[in-house]
Amino acid sequence: xxxxxIRHVFKWYDKFQVLADCSTQVEKGEVVVVCGPSGxxxxxxxxxxxxxxxxxxxxxxxDGVSVGASATNLPKLRARVGMVFQHFELFPxxxxxxxxxxxxxxxxxxxxxxxxxKGLNLLARVGLSAQAEKFPGQLSGGQQQRVAIARALxxxxxxxxxxxxxxxxxxxxxxxxxxxxxELAAEGMTMMVVTHEMGFARKVANRVIFMDGGRIVExxxxxxxxGNPRSERAQQFLAKILHH
Amino acid sequence: MNYxxxxxxxxxxxxxxxxTYLDWLISGLGWTLAVALTAWLIALAMGAVMGTLRTLPGRxxxxxxxxxxxxxxxxxxxxxxxxxxxxxxxxxxxxxALWVKQDMPAKExxxxxxxxxxxxxxxxxEQVRAGIQSLPRGQRMAALALGFTxxxxxxxxxxxxxxxxxxxxxxxxxxxxxxxxxVAFAIGVLELTFQARQMQEDSEQGIETYLAVxxxxxxCAFLANRGMAFIERRxxxxxxIAAGK
Numbered sequence: 067x068x069x070x071x072i073r074h075v076f077k078w079y080d081k082f083q084v085l086a087d088c089s090t091q092v093e094k095g096e097v098v099v100v101c102g103p104s105g106x107x108x109x110x111x112x113x114x115x116x117x118x119x120x121x122x123x124x125x126x127x128x129d130g131v132s133v134g135a136s137a138t139n140l141p142k143l144r145a146r147v148g149m150v151f152q153h154f155e156l157f158p159x160x161x162x163x164x165x166x167x168x169x170x171x172x173x174x175x176x177x178x179x180x181x182x183x184k185g186l187n188l189l190a191r192v193g194l195s196a197q198a199e200k201f202p203g204q205l206s207g208g209q210q211q212r213v214a215i216a217r218a219l220x221x222x223x224x225x226x227x228x229x230x231x232x233x234x235x236x237x238x239x240x241x242x243x244x245x246x247x248x249e250l251a252a253e254g255m256t257m258m259v260v261t262h263e264m265g266f267a268r269k270v271a272n273r274v275i276f277m278d279g280g281r282i283v284e285x286x287x288x289x290x291x292x293g294n295p296r297s298e299r300a301q302q303f304l305a306k307i308l309h310h
Numbered sequence: 311m312n313y314x315x316x317x318x319x320x321x322x323x324x325x326x327x328x329x330t331y332l333d334w335l336i337s338g339l340g341w342t343l344a345v346a347l348t349a350w351l352i353a354l355a356m357g358a359v360m361g362t363l364r365t366l367p368g369r370x371x372x373x374x375x376x377x378x379x380x381x382x383x384x385x386x387x388x389x390x391x392x393x394x395x396x397x398x399x400x401x402x403x404x405x406x407a408l409w410v411k412q413d414m415p416a417k418e419x420x421x422x423x424x425x426x427x428x429x430x431x432x433x434x435x436e437q438v439r440a441g442i443q444s445l446p447r448g449q450r451m452a453a454l455a456l457g458f459t460x461x462x463x464x465x466x467x468x469x470x471x472x473x474x475x476x477x478x479x480x481x482x483x484x485x486x487x488x489x490x491x492x493v494a495f496a497i498g499v500l501e502l503t504f505q506a507r508q509m510q511e512d513s514e515q516g517i518e519t520y521l522a523v524x525x526x527x528x529x530c531a532f533l534a535n536r537g538m539a540f541i542e543r544r545x546x547x548x549x550x551i552a553a554g555k
Contacts, residue, residue, distance in 0.1 A: 118451050145457025155452035158550045159470050168466060173457035203549025221457065 067130065069094045069225050069256045070115055075124035077110060077280075084110050085121065086280045092225070097257045099267040102277035103303060108260045109152075111277070112227050115258065116147045129224055145173050148218030148226040152234050154210040156202035162189065162213055163198040166220050174221065181220070188216040192246050208239030215246055225256035232263055262307060268292060276300040319515045320522065331509050331519075338505030339526055345422050345501055346491040346530070350484060352427025353434050358473075360431060361438025362464055375435065382432035387425075388493050394425045395497045422494035422501075430487055437479045441472030474545055481538035488530040502526060 068091035077085035085107050092098045100108045113119040115126055117133045117140050126133040131143055156165050166185030170176040176184075189195050192212040194205075202210055211231055218226060228247065232240045244266050251257055251270040261267070267274055267288065274291040276284035276299075284291060284300045295301050320332040356378075364375035382390070395418075399410045414420065445468060453463035473480075495504035506523040510516045 113451075116455060118455060141454075141457045141459045141462075144455055147455075149452075149455040151448050151452060151455075153446065153448050155446070155448040157449070157452075157467050157471075159474065159545075159547045169456040169458070172462060172466060201548040201550070203547060205549075217456070 068092060068127075069096075069129055070258060071125075071127040072111070072115070073125045073127075075111070075114060075121050075126060077107075077114065077119070077121040077123075084280050085114070088124070088277075088280075088282050090275055090282060090285050092256060092258050094256055095254045096272045097251045097255075097259065097270050098273045098275060099271040100258065100260045100275045100277060101262060101264070101267070101303070102283075106277040107280040108275075108277045109229050112229050112258060112260050115227055116144045116149060118149075141173070145169070145221055146224050148221060148223030150211070150214050150218055150226065150228045150231045152230040154202070154207070154214045154234075156210055156214055156217070158202050161199050161201055162194070162205070165202065165213060166217050169217065169221050185216070185220055188219050189213070192216045193242075206239060207235045208242045211235065211239075211243045212246055215243070215250070219250075225258070226250065228257065228259040228261065230260050230262075232261065264292075264304075264308060276303065278303075313517065314515075315518075316515050317518065319513050319518050322513070324509075325512050331513060334505045334509055335502070335522055335526065338500060338502035339530075341419070341494075341499055341501040342488065342491050342503075342526075342530070345419060345426065345494050345499060346488045348419075348423035349426035349430060349491065350487050352424065353430035353483070353487065356428060356431035357434025358438055358469065360435035361442065362469070364435065364439045365442045366460075375439075379432045379435050382429050383436075387429050387490060388496060390429055391422065391425045391493055391497060395421050418494070418497050418499045421497060422491070422499050426487060426490055426494070429490070430483055433483055434480065437476045437483070438469075438472060441476040442468055444475055445471055471547075474547065477538060477542045477545070481535055481542075484534045484538055485531040488534060489527060492527075 070092040072088055072090050075085055075088045076083070088107075088111055090098070100112065102108050110119055114121045115128065115133065121134065124134075128143060128147060131138055133143065157168070160168065163182060163185050166188060167178065167181040170181035170184065171178055186195065186198060189198055192215060194209055194212055194216075197205060197209060197213075202213070205213065215231075231247070232243050235243065240263070244263060247257070247259070247266065248270055259266070259271075271288045274284070274286055274288055275282055276291070276295070276297070278299050283297045284295055286295070291300070292304070295304060320335070321330050323330055324334065360375045360378045363371040364379075366372070385393075399407050402410060410417070449467055449471070450463055453467040454460070458466065491501060492503040494501050495507065498504070502523055506519050510519045513519065
């Protein structure tokens with residue numbers, strides 16, 4: 067069974083349709099990159115996976131749990147799905163290490179010392195041990211995003227969702243974040259990544275999904291997508307973002 | 311001006327009794343502080359709750375929060391005080407009404423603190439709502455994505471930041487609550503304004519009386535302001551609001 071199953075999902079804001087009949091799946095250990103022009107619904111789709119955005123029709127199943135079902139304990143489900151946001155969204159009033167422990171303590175009920183130890187280990191892993199007692203506002207964007215990834219990992223997630231993790235970063239900081247993500251992929255983490263970083267997609271993605279107008283237009287193995295995209299829309303998109 | 315100045319009046323004993331006028335003023339100041347600080351606790355608690363309700367999903371919480379703010383903000387404070395004192399007890403069940411009217415301890419004080427607290431809570435609710443809405447929407451999402459329930463998201467992420475943001479308007483409210491507590495004299499709380507009227511009538515030294523009272527209110531509000539400034543410095547988030555320092 068797939069880790070994430072998305073079946074015929076539709077979503078509307080009032081009468082405006084943002085997702086139309088989206089179906090795909092992410093297998094355990096797979097890295098799937100979602101790309102497409104802005105407004106194509108890719109961020110909305112990924113937020114539907116952990117129910118940060120509701121959807122009106124269809125079904126999403128994460129590790130056997132139906133996200134849309136009313137009986138589902140959403141906090142419990144979300145605690146198992148790591149998420150990284152475009153604008154980092156660290157908690158500005160907490161030190162870096164507190165950002166990494168609060169979820170473990172308040173949601174998972176881990177003892178504080180244990181949570182702190184794990185947090186510091188993860189911080190070392192993303193190369194930011196020296197920043198443990200600083201506050202998010204004192205870090206660069208790239209550093210903040212690495213902390214955000216560490217925060218998501220502190221919950222021992224079964225899969226990770228990335229919503230344009232590098233698009234708010236200065237160009238020179240993009241690689242430090244992508245490096246962490248590449249490493250994570252190499253360790254076998256199941257990942258669904260909304261990004262325009264085609265270099266990242268080429269390097270680690272198993273599959274690439276291309277969205278346009280709320281629909282999944284292409285859902286291909288990486289080599290097929292880059293070598294021979296079927297839809298004209300994807301060809302245009304690739305032509306634009308690969309040759310600038 | 312044909313006024314008989316007497317700057318020693320504060321240390322003279324009152325017409326009928328052993329106390330000095332200064333004793334009256336100090337006792338009045340004590341009740342003023344008691345009313346204001348009790349009301350402040352009520353105002354903060356209810357303001358946080360009602361302000362939060364107005365930011366929750368769904369129509370019912372919003373409606374309750376809106377109604378709360380409109381009711382307490384649109385009726386004059388003095389009228390509210392009389393409503394609480396004279397009208398509300400009549401609306402209670404008979405036994406409770408009897409107890410409130412006859413046996414409730416410090417009835418005037420309790421009424422004044424509740425009235426002023428709820429009046430101020432409506433204003434704080436507005437500020438809390440504005441503070442919450444000024445936070446990036448992603449903060450709530452990040453908290454929920456981490457597995458927090460909505461109450462946990464408010465408790466650990468949203469409200470701590472919202473309250474930091476609204477410290478400047480909260481400071482004004484905290485200062486106002488000392489000044490507004492003066493209406494409590496109208497239902498017989500023996501606070502500073504009440505004691506001032508009593509002292510003026512008793513001593514016939516109006517200028518000295520109201521000068522002292524003015525200074526005491528000024529000090530209350532001034533110290534409230536300094537206290538909030540201290541809290542603002544202590545809770546400042548490094549690197550978050552760069553302005554100032």
